[in-house]
Amino acid sequence: MLRITLLGLAGAAAATALIFTAQAKALMEANISSEDAMVAYEATLAECRKSNSNDITVVIVDRAGKEVLLARSDGASLHNLDLARRKAYTARTFRSSTTAWRDRSTGTQGAAGQRYLNDVIALGGGMPIMLGQDAIGGVGVSGSNGGQPGDEACAKAGADAAAAASR
Amino acid sequence: MQTRLNVLAGSFAVVSISLGAGLLATAAPTVAQPLVQKNISLQQAITVVKAAIAECGKDGSVISITVLDRDGEIRFAVRANGANPHNFELSRRKAYTAKTFRGPSANFAGKSAPDKDLFGQRELKEVIPLGGGMPIMIGQDAIGAVGISGAKGGQPAEEACAKTGIAAIQSQLS
Numbered sequence: 062m063l064r065i066t067l068l069g070l071a072g073a074a075a076a077t078a079l080i081f082t083a084q085a086k087a088l089m090e091a092n093i094s095s096e097d098a099m100v101a102y103e104a105t106l107a108e109c110r111k112s113n114s115n116d117i118t119v120v121i122v123d124r125a126g127k128e129v130l131l132a133r134s135d136g137a138s139l140h141n142l143d144l145a146r147r148k149a150y151t152a153r154t155f156r157s158s159t160t161a162w163r164d165r166s167t168g169t170q171g172a173a174g175q176r177y178l179n180d181v182i183a184l185g186g187g188m189p190i191m192l193g194q195d196a197i198g199g200v201g202v203s204g205s206n207g208g209q210p211g212d213e214a215c216a217k218a219g220a221d222a223a224a225a226a227s228r
Numbered sequence: 229m230q231t232r233l234n235v236l237a238g239s240f241a242v243v244s245i246s247l248g249a250g251l252l253a254t255a256a257p258t259v260a261q262p263l264v265q266k267n268i269s270l271q272q273a274i275t276v277v278k279a280a281i282a283e284c285g286k287d288g289s290v291i292s293i294t295v296l297d298r299d300g301e302i303r304f305a306v307r308a309n310g311a312n313p314h315n316f317e318l319s320r321r322k323a324y325t326a327k328t329f330r331g332p333s334a335n336f337a338g339k340s341a342p343d344k345d346l347f348g349q350r351e352l353k354e355v356i357p358l359g360g361g362m363p364i365m366i367g368q369d370a371i372g373a374v375g376i377s378g379a380k381g382g383q384p385a386e387e388a389c390a391k392t393g394i395a396a397i398q399s400q401l402s
Binding site: 094095096098099123127128129130131132133134135142 | 267269270274290297301302303304305306307308309316
């Protein structure tokens with residue numbers, strides 16, 4: 062009887078150990094590094110240069126939506142840096158291009174209320190940095206010659222380069 | 229007759245304009261020109277950042293760094309991997325302090341110590357009495373500033389890295 066109890070206790074302890082072993086480890090999350098942010102920035106610039114957009118403002122945020130890199134162009138308008146930041150944030154938090162989010166949050170749709178969130182912006186030019194289904198950051202661009210589609214093309218090049226560098 | 233009157237009237241108008249223009253020219257000869265000020269370019273800011281990161285990296289330091297323009301606005305900034313939440317803010321505020329007081333932020337810290345008459349300057353928003361910020365000067369004109377936080381050697385090391393960063397564009401500062 063004693064033996065059975067001891068066995069039972071040992072079994073319970075083993076089961077408990079299994080559960081707590083899993084919980085004792087820190088949560089591990091992939092994130093964009095400052096080096097990969099620089100890679101993303103340079104890829105963004107390179108893409109924009111193809112359309113002769115040499116004066117763009119770029120912000121890269123990490124998985125927490127916080128800025129990792131900010132670059133304000135020489136001829137930037139006063140609003141460009143804030144737009145770039147908010148586009149990067151929007152892309153990161155909704156894990157999609159800001160153009161797609163813009164289009165699914167228009168006035169008549171159920172998601173329209175999302176536009177009341179702080180810091181989001183319903184304008185194209187932001188792309189998430191994705192590792193599979195995991196958004197580890199976002200790239201936002203403002204001030205390209207091509208408007209929102211132009212901004213998005215540059216941001217996509219940056220986000221793709223960052224994802225490739227992060228793997 | 230009608231034509232001649234018009235011509236006369238026209239001459240009178242021309243004389244009036246000439247007089248007016250003469251007065252304006254005497255009163256404010258420089259008003260016609262916009263104010264033109266030097267400022268740090270994005271490309272220069274990136275050069276400063278890369279040089280400062282390389283210098284601080286020699287002892288394995290991973291820094292957060294901000295370059296501000298002459299208005300105290302961000303031109304280029306990078307947050308270090310593993311930075312504490314306050315580091316990026318400090319880098320910006322050190323740069324702002326250096327820019328607005330046109331000297332090392334360490335100097336501001338000394339001049340505004342609690343026993344000094346200038347202690348009240350610490351009440352200004354965005355300034356920070358910590359070393360690690362340096363102005364980017366052309367003569368007496370501060371065209372921008374750089375601020376660093378997170379170096380292993382603390383404030384003196386951060387200031388040294390900031391100086392190295394600025395030295396990388398020194399030949400362009402004229």
